Amino acid sequence: MREVFQQELHEVQHRLVEIAELVAISIEGAVHAFNESDVARAEEVIENDNRIDGLTVELDELAITILARQQPVARDLRIVVSALRISASLERMGDMAEHIAQLARSRFPERAVPKGLRSTFAEMGRLDVEISRKLAELLRTEDMELAEQIRDEDDVIDDLHLRVFDKVLGETWKGETAATVDATLASRYHERFADHAVSISKKVQYLATGDWSAESVTPLPMA
Amino acid sequence: MREVFQQELHEVQHRLVEIAELVAISIEGAVHAFNESDVARAEEVIENDNRIDGLTVELDELAITILARQQPVARDLRIVVSALRISASLERMGDMAEHIAQLARSRFPERAVPKGLRSTFAEMGRLDVEISRKLAELLRTEDMELAEQIRDEDDVIDDLHLRVFDKVLGETWKGETAATVDATLASRYHERFADHAVSISKKVQYLATGDWSAESVTPLPMA
Numbered sequence: 001m002r003e004v005f006q007q008e009l010h011e012v013q014h015r016l017v018e019i020a021e022l023v024a025i026s027i028e029g030a031v032h033a034f035n036e037s038d039v040a041r042a043e044e045v046i047e048n049d050n051r052i053d054g055l056t057v058e059l060d061e062l063a064i065t066i067l068a069r070q071q072p073v074a075r076d077l078r079i080v081v082s083a084l085r086i087s088a089s090l091e092r093m094g095d096m097a098e099h100i101a102q103l104a105r106s107r108f109p110e111r112a113v114p115k116g117l118r119s120t121f122a123e124m125g126r127l128d129v130e131i132s133r134k135l136a137e138l139l140r141t142e143d144m145e146l147a148e149q150i151r152d153e154d155d156v157i158d159d160l161h162l163r164v165f166d167k168v169l170g171e172t173w174k175g176e177t178a179a180t181v182d183a184t185l186a187s188r189y190h191e192r193f194a195d196h197a198v199s200i201s202k203k204v205q206y207l208a209t210g211d212w213s214a215e216s217v218t219p220l221p222m223a
Numbered sequence: 224m225r226e227v228f229q230q231e232l233h234e235v236q237h238r239l240v241e242i243a244e245l246v247a248i249s250i251e252g253a254v255h256a257f258n259e260s261d262v263a264r265a266e267e268v269i270e271n272d273n274r275i276d277g278l279t280v281e282l283d284e285l286a287i288t289i290l291a292r293q294q295p296v297a298r299d300l301r302i303v304v305s306a307l308r309i310s311a312s313l314e315r316m317g318d319m320a321e322h323i324a325q326l327a328r329s330r331f332p333e334r335a336v337p338k339g340l341r342s343t344f345a346e347m348g349r350l351d352v353e354i355s356r357k358l359a360e361l362l363r364t365e366d367m368e369l370a371e372q373i374r375d376e377d378d379v380i381d382d383l384h385l386r387v388f389d390k391v392l393g394e395t396w397k398g399e400t401a402a403t404v405d406a407t408l409a410s411r412y413h414e415r416f417a418d419h420a421v422s423i424s425k426k427v428q429y430l431a432t433g434d435w436s437a438e439s440v441t442p443l444p445m446a
Contacts, residue, residue, distance in 0.1 A: 071294040177391050180403040
């Protein structure tokens, strides 16, 4: 039974990595579509999101089947529950990539990325792509060094997110209302994408170390 | 064992209702703070969110303990897994209320709600409050009529969300950039709040009827 369980856990991990890799492809396409007004690429990303959604639903079903069949307890149980949560966060990361692609498509043939913020969004996008690749690698290897890098890169994205607001609320901002709306939404999507990656990293860290403090700052009375 | 399990499920349900009621108080405060520039009320909401976060973590721990001790299968297992997901969505609803309160606080003593959109946000806010109360009631009673009402009200909020964008992108919009940013973010938070309520409603509907089609439009190959 134990061996079957281990095999099933490997299957779960394998699928999480697969979904994370699709999310990485999605965000790379979305960032390119947004920065370069590539509407064909935007369509691809929007299409691809159905696949991510379907795979997360299948993974959730697998996790529930494992809970029913193997009846895991203690750490094994937490691994399966964490897989469900990681799956939900990956699904949301896919949604954020889709939202960025939708912005690119809605403004086409104009550029969605507002003038005066191109370098900022190029940097945010580059970091989101890097984070997504590191996340897939983290899920594959459980190399905690990657979790720390993801957290550091998220800090940079948070700073860039604030810089977007400083820019649009500053005196030099000449953008029209549509540019302000696009900048606000796009920045939020880029920032949320990275937040979900950090949230997943913390769960992987917990699984690898058993240290719940990485998972949550709230005391856990029943832990 | 079965009786203990039923008692524990009631405890889970009781706690979900409790959290949903706190979320209803939060959104009511946030909507008031945002529409009336009530900074004291905004502070309360922001403070209150820690409590919601703490209670969802405790609930998750209880659910995991039940999985470990009772080893539920089939429908019972899905009830506990659904509780974990409902808890996550309630936590996000609390976050949305907090974000709306933060907007109110950040603009104080100015009003965060932009001129020309006061009646739209009053209506969105009213609907979010109503949805949150119906959601707590739905979790308590599993009265599916409430789930349908929540879905209908979410449709209205989606329309209002689009109307906000029509307004700020229209020729009559005289708002400054800060007003455009506030309108964009606030509208998104109001809309996401209702989305989470719909997502929870679908889970409750599944639990009450066993019909997964309400839960997800994606085919479930392993269901």
